[in-house]
C-alpha cells in the first residue's frame with residue numbers, strides 16, 4: 001500500500017455523543033483508517049444536547065451544537081470535527097474552515113408513523129411532531145388541519161415519543177434514520193418538491209482550524225465535489241437571507257442532466273400570516289463562486305417574491 005505524504009500521528013475527531021453523531025464520526029474514522037491513518041474519537045456533550053426542553057430556535061440555534069467542538073479544536077485536544085452540514089452555521093468563526101463535504105446521504109424528509117402510511121392518510125386534526133420551523137410551514141401549507149406539536153431530542157428520543165403515542169406521526173430527516181439502520185421506520189420519504197429539504201440536509205461536513213493545512217490537504221481526498229458544490233449553493237441561500245433556526249427556510253440543489261445546477265428554495269412567514277414563497281433557479285456551477293452566485297440569485301428571487 002502507498003501513502004501520499006507522511007501519515008499524521010493520530011487524528012482525533014471531536015464528536016457529540018448522540019448515536020447519530022457517533023455514527024458519523026466513526027464513518028469518517030473508517031474512511032481515514034482505510035487511508036492508513038490512526039484515528040481516535042473524543043466524545044463531548046454540547047449545549048445543544050443539554051437543552052432538550054425548548055425549541056432550538058428559541059435558545060440560540062445551530063451554533064449550540066458546534067461551539068464545544070470548536071473549543072476542543074482551538075485547544076488542540078482534537079483535530080477535526082464532523083458535523084451534519086445542516087447544523088453548521090453559514091459563517092464559521094474566525095480561524096475555522098470547512099475542510100470538505102462528503103458524499104450526501106438521502107437529503108429528503110421522511111414521515112414516520114405507526115398507523116398511517118402517508119401524509120394524505122393522516123386523519124383531520126392529527127398530531128404531527130416536529131420542532132423545525134421549516135417543516136412546520138411546509139406541513140401547514142400541505143395540510144392546514146394538522147396539529148403540529150414541538151418535538152425535541154435525539155433520534156431515539158423522538159421515535160420513543162412517537163411510539164408512546166404522544167404523536168400520530170413525526171417528520172425526520174431520512175439520512176439520520178438510514179444511518180442508524182432505522183430505514184424500516186420510514187413510511188414515505190417526501191418528494192423534495194413537496195417537502196423541500198433544509199440547506200445541507202443529509203450531508204456531512206468536516207471542520208478544522210484554518211491553520212491546519214496538513215489536515216486540509218488530507219481531508220480534500222474525502223470530499224465529494226458535486227455534493228460540496230450543491231450544498232454550497234444551498235448554504236449561500238441561507239447566508240444571503242441571514243438564515244437561522246428561527247427562519248423557516250428551505251434550499252435544495254440538484255444537478256440536472258445538462259450539467260447545470262438547479263436550486264429550489266422556499267421561505268415561510270414564522271408567524272404564519274404570509275403565504276409560502278417558493279422559487280427556483282438554474283445555472284452552471286463549475287466552482288464555488290458560481291455555486292455561491294446561484295444561491296444568492298435564489299435568495300434575491302425569494303426576496304422579490306416577498307420573503308424577508
Ligand SMILES: NCc1[nH]cc(CCC(=O)O)c1CC(=O)O
Pocket residue numbers: 084085086087171172173175176200201202203204
Ligand atoms: N437538526 C437535527 C439534525 N441534524 C441532522 C439531522 C439528520 C441528518 C442530516 O440531515 O444530515 C438531524 C435530525 C433531523 O432533522 O431529523
